[in-house]
Amino acid sequence: ALSLVLPSLHAGLFASPDETAVAVSIAQIGKTGSAAVAEPLARALPWLHPRSYVASGDALVPIGFLGWPWWLAQVDRFLPFAALTWFASVFAASGVIPWYLLLRKRFGPAAAWWGTAIAWTFPPVLLYLNRSFFGHLPQYSLLFWSVWIVIWVAGHENRTRSTQRAWHVLAGLLLGIALSFRPVEAVWLLPVFGVMWSLGGSI
Secondary structure: OHHHHOHHHEOOEOOOHHHHHHHHHHHHHHHHOOOOEEOOOOOOOOOOOOOOEEEEOOEEEEOOOOHHHHHHHHHOOOOOHHHHHHHHHHHHHOOHHHHHHHHHHHHOHHHHHHHHHHHOOOHHHHHHHHOOOOOHHHHHHHHHHHHHHHHHHHOOOOOOHHHHHHHHHHHHHHHHHHHHHOHHHHHHHHHHHHHHHHHHHHO
16 A cells, blocks of 8 residues: 555656666666666667666766765665665655754744644655655755754853864764765755854854
8 A cells, every 4th residue: 555655665666767767776786886787879879868877888877866876775785675765765754853953943842843844744845755766855854964963063062172073073974975965966055054054053
């Protein structure tokens, strides 16, 4: 029954060519260590390729979502592929926690509850939770966690400098991983993170 609600969980079939590309890339990375898919016609017909891929020599390579399938391939070492879609959905949904905490800090619990309920039941968000191999929402969720850490540390100035530095390193690490999912998103993710960092505890 769940397969009717979550297409990505149905027998390895996906409702989007982008999700299919991520799934193929995960499998390729797991088998060969590379996301490239051998294609003899790629050199002769470089314009003929599936969505989310480009021709490179005698192979097809993914474009735009470089890091997301690589990270999922690492998780796939420990989980069966069928469970990987569940993991990706939970990972994407984890952003609801820092989102709520950020809103609560600025606007109070009642506004935070409503803001979270509305934002995380918005149709595009439900779409990305449904299509669990899309890298968009997992990337934003990591950004929310990173921003929350920065603001949380700013509100606890009594902590030692080494402790604050460790938390800042973690925030930077999460931001770096988020950027690796879809590097092109750096054009807006980095400015948002920079503004949050500069505002710190005033949020």
